[in-house]
Amino acid sequence: MTDVATVSRARAGDPDAFRLLVERHSQPIFRVAYRMTGNEHDADDVVQETFLRAYRQIDKFEERANFGTWVHRIAVNCALDLLRSRGRLDRHYGGDPEEAEMSGAASSDPQQDRLLLSAELREQVAAAMERLSGNERTAFVLRHFEGMPVEEIGKTLGIRVNAAKHTIFRAVRKLRQSLEPFVRSSACNI
Amino acid sequence: MHHYHDDESPAAIAQHLQSCDVCRAEYNSIRRVLALVDELPVPERGEGYGEQVWNRLRWRLGSESRRRRTWQTALAAAAVLAVAFFAGQLWNAKNAAQRPSAVLSPTGQQRAAVAHEGAQDRVLLVVVTDHLDSSERMLLQVANADASRGLDLSNEHDRAEELVASNRIYRQTATQRGDERLAMVLSDLEPVLIEIAHVEGKLSPDEAAALQKRIDSKGLLFKVRVISAQTSGQETPAIPQKGITSL
Numbered sequence: 360m361t362d363v364a365t366v367s368r369a370r371a372g373d374p375d376a377f378r379l380l381v382e383r384h385s386q387p388i389f390r391v392a393y394r395m396t397g398n399e400h401d402a403d404d405v406v407q408e409t410f411l412r413a414y415r416q417i418d419k420f421e422e423r424a425n426f427g428t429w430v431h432r433i434a435v436n437c438a439l440d441l442l443r444s445r446g447r448l449d450r451h452y453g454g455d456p457e458e459a460e461m462s463g464a465a466s467s468d469p470q471q472d473r474l475l476l477s478a479e480l481r482e483q484v485a486a487a488m489e490r491l492s493g494n495e496r497t498a499f500v501l502r503h504f505e506g507m508p509v510e511e512i513g514k515t516l517g518i519r520v521n522a523a524k525h526t527i528f529r530a531v532r533k534l535r536q537s538l539e540p541f542v543r544s545s546a547c548n549i
Numbered sequence: 550m551h552h553y554h555d556d557e558s559p560a561a562i563a564q565h566l567q568s569c570d571v572c573r574a575e576y577n578s579i580r581r582v583l584a585l586v587d588e589l590p591v592p593e594r595g596e597g598y599g600e601q602v603w604n605r606l607r608w609r610l611g612s613e614s615r616r617r618r619t620w621q622t623a624l625a626a627a628a629v630l631a632v633a634f635f636a637g638q639l640w641n642a643k644n645a646a647q648r649p650s651a652v653l654s655p656t657g658q659q660r661a662a663v664a665h666e667g668a669q670d671r672v673l674l675v676v677v678t679d680h681l682d683s684s685e686r687m688l689l690q691v692a693n694a695d696a697s698r699g700l701d702l703s704n705e706h707d708r709a710e711e712l713v714a715s716n717r718i719y720r721q722t723a724t725q726r727g728d729e730r731l732a733m734v735l736s737d738l739e740p741v742l743i744e745i746a747h748v749e750g751k752l753s754p755d756e757a758a759a760l761q762k763r764i765d766s767k768g769l770l771f772k773v774r775v776i777s778a779q780t781s782g783q784e785t786p787a788i789p790q791k792g793i794t795s796l
Contacts, residue, residue, distance in 0.1 A: 384599075393591050484589045
């Protein structure tokens with residue numbers, strides 16, 4: 360059964376239809392929630408809250424629209440609310456990425472680079488993401504992973520388009536500062 | 550922003566990147582960093598994840614839908630009352646207009662006021678008849694059950710919650726209208742309905758017997774029947790002998 364038909368039945372009060380929607384869309388919602396919150400438990404909470412809100416608002420859903428996109432947007436708002444409630448939206452993590460680099464979070468020693476295991480590299484990427492502010496992380500995730508247009512990101516975060524662009528730009532610059540040492544060894548292969 | 554095609558002149562930038570080694574190196578470095586970010590793992594959730602989400606969610610959705618239904622019932626009860634009273638006012642105004650005011654003596658005006666209140670009381674009684682009938686059926690079901698085998702009220706939970714919501718509205722209205730007799734019966738009825746609404750699953754034999762005793766000791770069924778009969782203009786039922794009669 361397509362999402363359109365399932366949503367129609369769910370709106371008529373069929374709980375099995377809503378169950379189908381939950382089962383179909385839980386995985387992608389978890390992915391975006393995890394990328395935004397960086398925490399498994401928080402992501403699970405966001406998934407729950409997302410479908411609860413979707414259930415409450417399903418009468419407002421326009422049947423011509425895409426349910427996946429709609430519920431995705433709800434998930435983004437739920438994750439933002441969670442970050443806000445914990446004061447994480449405007450907070451920076453781990454201080455200045457340049458300091459982190461200087462303190463050895465990212466080694467510039469080629470010998471060490473070669474010894475770096477992929478698991479450690481993933482940890483470095485996760486740490487680099489953690490160093491972004493909540494707004495930067497959200498804007499970056501929405502643009503990079505979700506492909507959301509900058510205008511939409513601005514609306515979601517309640518900022519102007521230029522500010523949204525600048526937030527994404529800052530996020531990319533910080534990631535580059537944190538992670539460039541790990542890609543430096545292959546930089547000569549341009 | 551060129552990487553995301555968010556720049557204002559992508560063609561010009563692409564052309565520049567072809568001719569400028571420094572910028573091309575910078576751009577490639579950014580691309581490699583972003584490719585690294587793509588490797589950021591997302592914890593795996595198994596195939597049964599959607600089902601797990603649903604199992605946790607359905608309890609919350611159940612209480613949501615019950616709450617929504619209860620509110621809808623309360624609103625519907627309030628709306629019915631509002632319409633009924635408005636109709637009562639119209640009926641009374643029409644009757645008053647048909648009587649020449651000059652003819653009305655002070656005693657006549659008092660009689661008209663009493664008639665007006667009586668009309669509104671009748672309207673209130675009429676709109677609660679269905680509610681009393683439904684409540685009576687529920688009480689009978691509990692009272693007539695074989696308590697020694699326990700009592701499964703899981704199917705009555707939603708209906709009991711709806712009756713509680715309606716009962717509150719009707720009780721408050723009866724109190725405001727000064728109909729103490731109806732208000733008192735509804736006040737006696739309400740805690741029993743709440744108790745039934747709060748039952749999750751099956752009552753043990755002791756619990757079922759206690760609930761039956763509560764209904765019996767208050768003479769609740771008889772009171773509900775009397776007021777229901779008066780409302781619908783039937784004869785007042787005879788005082789029952791010990792035990793409960795069926796529908």
